Amino acid sequence: MFSGVKSSTKTLIVLHFVLVVYSITGILGKIASTKDFFSFEFCAYYLGIIFLLGVYAIAWQQIIKRLPLTTAFANKAITVVWGIVWGFLFFGESINALKVAGALLVVAGVVVYARSDGASGQDAGDMSNE
Template sequence: MKFKNYLFLHASLLLYSIGSIFSKMASKEEFLSFGFVLYYGLFLLVLFVYALLWQQILKRFPLTVAFANKAITILWGIVWGYLFFGEALRWGMLLGSVIIVSGIYLVVSDDK
């Protein structure tokens, strides 16, 4: 049961991080162009769905645990930046990712 809840939490956070892809793509389009409206609309749709999922997450987890896990979206942002926008990976980013994952582990393991 607990694994299933954490899987739901991280799938929801993955969806939330995908919103940043649409947001960045919208920022590259001319304001109110078809591309801008499309990407911004997708961004808002992702945020709407995520808001509904977040309410379900808060039913299953204490706020401190749910919010601490939200930091994983920074790691997803690094991955999406590299894959979709050709952004460079630097050692500091990788070190920061390890620190984030370690912090999440500490909070989650303390939740038992």
């Protein structure tokens, strides 16, 4: 009975790790934009982006085998929060009240959707057992 919950929780944890990897491509892209076009550094950063996007694509396919697509896409919104974090840590961007409010709104939306999706999944599971 609880093995599905544990598996789903593990999949969500992996999903969020994969979304962190996906968000790192934004860092590499922003750094690459400061380099001379087609310089060695520029190409190295873009090869890094391509590599990470390849890892992300393969992992995404595995995740959507295990989670409903709507759940996976709803969680993808969390990359907005990672963008704010990476901007602050790597580029010295400020975090203001509007960014925090926006990030909280995104997180709240993901949580609300996940809870409603979980509740509807339990209802559907209960009906199929009757």
